[in-house]
Amino acid sequence: MSNEERSSEERKRSLSYPLILMGLGTWVFIMAQQLPVVIRGGQRIPGPKYFPSILSGLLALIGLYELIQYLRELRSIRRDLPPLGDRARTVLTDPRTHTFALILAGLIVFVPLIRTVGFLLGGVLFATLVMVRLRARPLHAIALSIVVTVMIGLLFGQLFRIPLPRGFLGIGF
Amino acid sequence: MDILLHLLQPAVLIPWILAMMFGIFAGATPGLTATMATALIVPITYYMDPVAGLAMIIGATFTAIFAGDIPATFLRIPGTPASSAAILDGFEMNRQGKGSLALTLDLICSSMGGLIGVGMLILIAPPLAQVALRFTNFEYFWLGVFGLSMSAVVSKGNTLRGLVAAMMGLLIATVGIDVISGQPRFTFGEVELLSGIGFIPAMIGLFGVSEVLKMAAGSDSLTAPSITEKVRVPIFKVLPVVWRHKMLMLRSAVLGTFVGALPGAGADIAAWVSYGVAKRTSKNPEKFGTGCEEGVIAPTSANNAALGGAWIPALVFGVPGDAITAIVVGAMLMYGLRPGPLIFQQSRDIVNSIFAIAIITQFLLLIAGLFGIRVFSRILRLPRNAVMVIVLLFSIVGSYALQNSFFDVYIMIAFGLVGYYMEKKNLPLAPLILGLILGPMVEENLRVGLVKTHGSFLPFVTRPISVLLASLLILTLFGEHFLGFAKRAMSRNAANRNSDRDSST
Numbered sequence: 001m002s003n004e005e006r007s008s009e010e011r012k013r014s015l016s017y018p019l020i021l022m023g024l025g026t027w028v029f030i031m032a033q034q035l036p037v038v039i040r041g042g043q044r045i046p047g048p049k050y051f052p053s054i055l056s057g058l059l060a061l062i063g064l065y066e067l068i069q070y071l072r073e074l075r076s077i078r079r080d081l082p083p084l085g086d087r088a089r090t091v092l093t094d095p096r097t098h099t100f101a102l103i104l105a106g107l108i109v110f111v112p113l114i115r116t117v118g119f120l121l122g123g124v125l126f127a128t129l130v131m132v133r134l135r136a137r138p139l140h141a142i143a144l145s146i147v148v149t150v151m152i153g154l155l156f157g158q159l160f161r162i163p164l165p166r167g168f169l170g171i172g173f
Numbered sequence: 174m175d176i177l178l179h180l181l182q183p184a185v186l187i188p189w190i191l192a193m194m195f196g197i198f199a200g201a202t203p204g205l206t207a208t209m210a211t212a213l214i215v216p217i218t219y220y221m222d223p224v225a226g227l228a229m230i231i232g233a234t235f236t237a238i239f240a241g242d243i244p245a246t247f248l249r250i251p252g253t254p255a256s257s258a259a260i261l262d263g264f265e266m267n268r269q270g271k272g273s274l275a276l277t278l279d280l281i282c283s284s285m286g287g288l289i290g291v292g293m294l295i296l297i298a299p300p301l302a303q304v305a306l307r308f309t310n311f312e313y314f315w316l317g318v319f320g321l322s323m324s325a326v327v328s329k330g331n332t333l334r335g336l337v338a339a340m341m342g343l344l345i346a347t348v349g350i351d352v353i354s355g356q357p358r359f360t361f362g363e364v365e366l367l368s369g370i371g372f373i374p375a376m377i378g379l380f381g382v383s384e385v386l387k388m389a390a391g392s393d394s395l396t397a398p399s400i401t402e403k404v405r406v407p408i409f410k411v412l413p414v415v416w417r418h419k420m421l422m423l424r425s426a427v428l429g430t431f432v433g434a435l436p437g438a439g440a441d442i443a444a445w446v447s448y449g450v451a452k453r454t455s456k457n458p459e460k461f462g463t464g465c466e467e468g469v470i471a472p473t474s475a476n477n478a479a480l481g482g483a484w485i486p487a488l489v490f491g492v493p494g495d496a497i498t499a500i501v502v503g504a505m506l507m508y509g510l511r512p513g514p515l516i517f518q519q520s521r522d523i524v525n526s527i528f529a530i531a532i533i534t535q536f537l538l539l540i541a542g543l544f545g546i547r548v549f550s551r552i553l554r555l556p557r558n559a560v561m562v563i564v565l566l567f568s569i570v571g572s573y574a575l576q577n578s579f580f581d582v583y584i585m586i587a588f589g590l591v592g593y594y595m596e597k598k599n600l601p602l603a604p605l606i607l608g609l610i611l612g613p614m615v616e617e618n619l620r621v622g623l624v625k626t627h628g629s630f631l632p633f634v635t636r637p638i639s640v641l642l643a644s645l646l647i648l649t650l651f652g653e654h655f656l657g658f659a660k661r662a663m664s665r666n667a668a669n670r671n672s673d674r675d676s677s678t
Contacts, residue, residue: 017598021337028344031359038354043627046620048351048358055344062337100390103565107382107586110569111579119570127562134389134558144555148563152570155202162574 018066025060118167123149176529189228196233197545200240201252207237211497215504223508228530235534236541239283243549246275250381255440255476257603258448262468269464277411279473280542284535286474289426290481291531298485310622311633315642317615320442323449324604334600342608365580372609374572374585379602381568382589385561422474429475433482440476447475
């Protein structure tokens with residue numbers, strides 16, 4: 001198995017997956033026990049905690065199984081991959097990581113943006129910035145952003161009668 | 174003949190076609206579902222002739238269900254929940270430069286599936302409705318679990334990871350107010366979470382936003398067009414493909430009609446069950462998920478056929494088969510019609526008109542669908558970076574539009590990250606969405622069933638239809654292992670016999 005294939009396999013069978021499953025399952029199971037028990041006619045019936053308890057318990061068990069599988073395979077995979085610190089540095093300095101982070105940040109910031117300035121203005125700003133970051137020419141980006149944002153505004157605002165935020169400037173359809 | 178002449182009048186035909194165009198738009202727009210398209214059409218029909226109104230509603234519904242496959246194929250964002258199964262092979266075909274082939278195939282199968290569904294509606298509505306009404310809580314529980322297991326088994330990655338995704342979907346569906354006890358669950362005091370996690374923003378995030386994040390972090394050129402194939406694939410070139418798989422299409426449509434006839438089941442379960450059965454019975458199951466034609470034909474025939482099936486309990490008993498027919502039953506009451514056994518005697522003309530409308534719609538669907546495919550494929554000739562931004566804007570607005578809530582947009586973003594992570598770890602996305610959709614049905618029927626039986630699981634495993642569904646479930650999950658075990662046992666026996674023969678000679 002080449003380093004790339006090994007890296008790919010390790011990515012798919014990584015420590016985070018079983019830990020997340022076990023953590024999520026355990027946490028939900030504990031939270032579910034705080035839900036009330038339902039008694040009808042002197043008999044306990046499956047209440048609100050019944051289904052989440054079953055599911056979270058199963059997920060935690062599967063997480064444990066996956067953890068055991070991971071630890072078993074770790075011994076058999078030859079560990080000649082670069083150290084974790086080097087791998088992290090490579091990922092963090094990769095321009096694609098920056099693009100990923102920008103789009104994610106843009107999405108998170110976009111909501112308060114359109115609440116403030118409205119969908120039309122906020123949409124044009126967001127779309128232009130993202131497109132320029134994704135290597136579109138600035139003038140093309142601005143033109144396309146305006147066209148797309150206006151069309152979406154018309155489609156939802158006029159045709160489907162779904163009002164989109166207008167912001168403090170009151171611009172919208 | 175009179176009915177046909179009435180339907181071809183401009184006062185009926187023009188609104189009918191316009192409604193179908195609207196159905197294409199609504200179905201292909203992530204965030205707007207076929208149910209929403211139907212709901213938006215009904216008020217417009219209030220002042221119209223009932224036949225014209227029904228034509229608009231039926232036309233919009235069938236086209237919206239097909240149109241959901243357009244963004245599913247081109248962008249990996251299902252336009253409607255019923256289109257999530259179409260992603261598996263449709264999107265893969267698009268990546269291979271065969272997107273419009275996939276959609277043209279999809280269109281023909283949707284049309285033919287719809288015809289078969291309507292045909293079954295006309296021929297066997299009453300007896301099929303009798304079977305459907307025998308389904309109680311126990312059977313519905315197994316049906317939901319069966320549908321989920323199908324999606325887990327047929328999706329990419331191993332079955333265990335598919336089941337994990339499905340269970341996560343079921344767990345997420347428990348957020349909100351418990352319908353049986355009224356107790357809020359996992360809301361952490363947030364008012365927005367009382368109504369649960371909306372599956373539309375979750376679906377848009379899981380499929381759409383995660384795909385954009387994947388593209389941003391990937392190595393493909395961002396300035397290249399999203400699709401590079403020739404747009405026009407003449408229908409006559411696709412017909413031989415359909416003919417080659419005619420039995421698959423017929424079987425999928427029949428299965429889809431039956432599933433659609435089960436109240437509450439719907440086109441999404443029909444599509445998944447059909448896909449799963451097609452994969453299990455295929456000579457080349459390993460090709461499913463890699464862009465094979467069978468993977469497109471099975472779910473797309475089934476989901477349109479399910480619409481015909483959903484009309485069966487609606488017409489015969491006034492019990493809608495899914496959310497869409499629930500709205501249609503409401504519309505019929507608005508027109509002064511009474512769905513139920515007597516409608517066949519008291520309003521036979523209307524019933525015949527409904528049948529005629531449904532049949533003609535399948536042919537008009539070919540025209541409307543081709544139009545929709547052309548329009549969307551032109552949009553996708555734009556560079557990838559432009560398409561990504563369009564997808565993001567539509568995703569945000571689509572998520573917001575459902576409840577005019579920004580909270581749904583945050584849900585979409587969160588699920589976008591979840592989807593990105595899941596794909597990195599080879600966890601399939603579709604079972605999670607199906608778990609979210611079917612969660613309430615599965616949980617409610619399990620708990621109500623247990624209440625009825627005072628905690629006993631016996632009826633779940635002794636009622637005939639329950640046993641059948643449970644057996645299908647076991648076969649789905651473990652069938653390959655049983656087969657492998659049986660083959661190994663047989664080859665061991667054969668080897669022992671050969672060595673015995675050799676030693677005796």
